[in-house]
Amino acid sequence: GEDVEQSLFLSVREGDSSVINCTYTDSSSTYLYWYKQEPGAGLQLLTYIFSNMDMKQDQRLTVLLNKKDKHLSLRIADTQTGDSAIYFCAEDGAGSYQLTFGKGTKLSVIP
């Protein structure tokens, strides 16, 4: 079945860039997503990318997609303490009724 893999932890210093990586197996994905979960809260959609795009930039966020290698990354520029959260990668699979999520990467920002 479909699988989405992420590293579990990432620690960066405030002001540095964070890069969270994700690999997936379903080559028929239409959209790929990044969700952010702050402590005790639900998941919020952070950004997404259409599968025929290589890059999408939104303020401090840059999403890179390598469809050939099935690799997705999220770069957060000038990381702030408020960026500390768990980040989930997800893909939809063509015509799928559901999203497949990675286990989440816990980003810790050191002041």
Place this chain on the structure above:
Amino acid sequence: SQTIHQWPATLVQPVGSPLSLECTVEGTSNPNLYWYRQAAGRGLQLLFYSVGIGQISSEVPQNLSASRPQDRQFILSSKKLLLSDSGFYLCAWMGSMGYTFGSGTRLTVV
């Protein structure tokens, strides 16, 4: 605009007691609705999904059940809770751009 409401936010229940968590969606019709559980390991486990009234699909056999009595209402239930039912429960609906999640219910079974 579409909104999703989930309650209660926290719940502490004894083993063997019943459970009812409710989720409602506003601003959309005939949504696909989902119940997820997030245990201590942080991954999201899909429990149930529904594509319409009375239509429930179960992804994982367990002590829980789900119902969809109205188009925009999705209920997660249990007749007798187990300790292993503790976790963070999330309701979601699928729109044109992925899921929108509720704020979650933290369930602790004691």
